[in-house]
Amino acid sequence: MKVFISHSSTDTKLARRIADALRNASFQVWNDTQIFPGDNWAELIANQLRESDAMVVLLTPNSVDSPYINAEVGYAIGEQGYKGRVIPVLAAPSEELSQLELKIPWILKKFGMIHISNLEDDEEGLRNITQALKKAAA
Template sequence: MMSNDLESQLVDQPIKAFVSYSQKDEKYLTEFSAHMRPLLRLKQVVVWDDRAIDVGDEWEECIYRELDEADIVICLVSSDFIASDFCYEKELDRALDAHRKGQKVVVPVLLRSCFWKELPLSKLGWTPRQWITSHENRDEAWTEVVTKLRKIILDIKK
């Protein structure tokens, strides 16, 4: 049985999140990152994406390391995400395998409208009411995403 101090320290540790996205959707990643700032400021989550790779680093090695260490994998779903062999066949396959084993949670964020309902991502449960870019008020759409992610984070911490 865990001591209360140790249990409290673990609960206070931020969850690690990995963001998988097509580089063609980088402007939406920037919006997402801004909306995630409150959870970062509350030290509930640390968010990583490939923009954190330093010049000279082995980019693929960095991505796999961060993906493997993540508690949550957030997929910004668009036609470009699905078209990307690296996003879909490397990152997503690895993440879904860990998800099936109960090692991490994969969360699709419906970014731009595309055909996706028959893909494995569509079976993961939660999806917002509509695509981020189709929402009349994108701030509200991102707020809905962050609110759901906060609930997932709190569930993981328990």
């Protein structure tokens, strides 16, 4: 299964940790860290969205209002091939959760959300993401 990680550029470090964990679990992963200077980023992202089977959406204080992430999520939700394979990940310290939850698009609240509170070291959260994708792939 090929997984697209939707995230804000300010959350690249966390996106890389998630990508590494997923690759270690034998998933193919694409995120925008694979875009290089001079690349047509909009075309690359569109192609990767079409080629992917699942999406992990990082919802952080930096990303929740992003029109780019909203567009990527909108595509995935409307695409039959992603059915049951959009995994929202709420990534914020516990003290910021209530404010962040108010900003999450209503449609994502319908999915099972995974919470990562310690952005630097949350192995359980990474395992939960991997398990959710394995379950969705079955």
